[in-house]
Amino acid sequence: MSTAKSIPVDKHITLAALDSAPYPIYQRLRREAPVLHVSAVRRTLLTKAEDTRYVKATPELFSTNDPSTPMKRAMWSHTLMRKDGKEHRRERMAMNGAFSPKVINSDWIPQYERIAREYVARLPAGETIDLFSALSGPYAARGLAILLGMEEATDEQMQEWSQALIEGAGNFGWQDKLFERSDRANEEIHALLDSITARHVSAPGNSAFSLMLNAADPIPKKQMYANIKIAIGGGINEPRDALNTIIYGLLTNPDQLEEVVRNRDWSKAFEEGVRWIAPIQVSSRVAKEDLEIRGYHIPKDEVVMTIQASANRDEDLYDDGESFNVYRTDKGPHQAFGIGPHLCQGNRVARKAVGEIMLPILFERFPNMRIPDLNQVIWKGFGFRGVTQMPVQLK
Numbered sequence: 407m408s409t410a411k412s413i414p415v416d417k418h419i420t421l422a423a424l425d426s427a428p429y430p431i432y433q434r435l436r437r438e439a440p441v442l443h444v445s446a447v448r449r450t451l452l453t454k455a456e457d458t459r460y461v462k463a464t465p466e467l468f469s470t471n472d473p474s475t476p477m478k479r480a481m482w483s484h485t486l487m488r489k490d491g492k493e494h495r496r497e498r499m500a501m502n503g504a505f506s507p508k509v510i511n512s513d514w515i516p517q518y519e520r521i522a523r524e525y526v527a528r529l530p531a532g533e534t535i536d537l538f539s540a541l542s543g544p545y546a547a548r549g550l551a552i553l554l555g556m557e558e559a560t561d562e563q564m565q566e567w568s569q570a571l572i573e574g575a576g577n578f579g580w581q582d583k584l585f586e587r588s589d590r591a592n593e594e595i596h597a598l599l600d601s602i603t604a605r606h607v608s609a610p611g612n613s614a615f616s617l618m619l620n621a622a623d624p625i626p627k628k629q630m631y632a633n634i635k636i637a638i639g640g641g642i643n644e645p646r647d648a649l650n651t652i653i654y655g656l657l658t659n660p661d662q663l664e665e666v667v668r669n670r671d672w673s674k675a676f677e678e679g680v681r682w683i684a685p686i687q688v689s690s691r692v693a694k695e696d697l698e699i700r701g702y703h704i705p706k707d708e709v710v711m712t713i714q715a716s717a718n719r720d721e722d723l724y725d726d727g728e729s730f731n732v733y734r735t736d737k738g739p740h741q742a743f744g745i746g747p748h749l750c751q752g753n754r755v756a757r758k759a760v761g762e763i764m765l766p767i768l769f770e771r772f773p774n775m776r777i778p779d780l781n782q783v784i785w786k787g788f789g790f791r792g793v794t795q796m797p798v799q800l801k
């Protein structure tokens with residue numbers, strides 16, 4: 407007979423608390439209840455790095471197909487993110503060419519460099535601007551539009567679609583209003599993809615849409631559209647939030663900024679920023695059978711939520727993981743891009759676009775940037791986390 411304990415249940419943690427200040431909660435849970443069913447989230451939260459890694463790296467025991475999420479409703483289809491095994495692999499590989507190091511270097515880096523220079527050049531020197539809306543959001547949107555092959559979409563459209571799809575996918579309250587917004591995004595994206603199909607067929611390129619359309623054995627069109635939508639939902643907010651977080655980390659730690667500039671350690675700053683505040687904080691998996699984690703019985707079909715945000719600050723791996731420290735020696739491998747078969751497909755391009763391209767260009771143009779009032783910086787988010795406004799004086 408199994409001696410596994412039942413999962414403890416919490417009825418006090420609220421979604422509002424997780425949305426505004428999750429890190430003190432995770433720090434407590436790592437210490438007191440690393441496997442905990444949180445009623446407000448209706449899931450079992452795993453907060454230790456060893457456990458989140460185990461779940462994601464063991465797809466034979468944990469499925470990504472969580473039927474209780476509103477993602478399918480929000481995206482009008484099942485995307486590759488919620489598929490397992492061969493089916494997942496086939497869809498992921500259909501656009502993989504667009505994410506290969508060769509294509510990133512030949513096709514996307516020159517474009518990201520051009521956009522970064524152009525968007526930084528139009529910032530008004532000397533003024534205080536909201537970096538979120540003036541730079542980080544539009545930069546992430548333009549790069550993604552090009553990589554996906556939908557340059558016809560404006561930065562505003564890309565950002566609206568991304569936000570609408572993400573809010574729909576996170577609409578656990580199943581509110582009509584949020585689905586109306588995501589439905590509108592779906593309609594507009596489908597109309598655009600319909601209208602640019604002929605262009606991609608007559609002049610094939612290396613964009614994700616073009617590669618999927620022109621494949622020898624193409625996946626169904628519905629799935630091409632679904633996976634473009636998951637890339638829109640997953641490819642704008644995260645580089646945008648990563649960029650803002652890293653800039654915040656550097657501007658609030660001037661000694662580190664000085665050293666980063668001196669050594670051109672932009673990639674190190676990138677890795678520390680996404681470790682410190684993971685843009686995607688949590689991911690769900692469903693137990694495929696009865697099993698045990700840390701001596702607790704996890705019944706078949708239980709939805710476990712791996713909290714990579716917490717794993718990235720786990721005391722087992724990091725001394726003072728709560729602090730931003732580019733030069734920490736206990737780097738550990740962070741989990742900000744996930745692990746296993748669903749490892750972020752955009753991780754290489756995000757590392758280049760943000761870490762290697764935008765950060766040095768921005769700090770060269772405005773070496774004395776500062777945040778005039780830290781109280782004006784607003785952090786938010788349980789599933790996805792970043793600043794929602796960050797006024798910066800451009801000097």
Ligand code: HEM
Nearest residue numbers: 487641644645648685686689742743744748750751752756
């Ligand atoms: C700093 C930026 C980014 C971060 C932190 C990030 C994070 C993640 C994470 C944690 C996952 C895995 C979720 C899970 O395990 O359930 C993921 C998946 C994914 N990401 Fe990213 N992402 C970033 C940028 C991007 C970009 C720029 C793109 C597209 C160009 C992208 C496309 C994707 C796709 C398509 C998947 C699904 C992969 C699959 O299920 O096989 N991501 N991302």
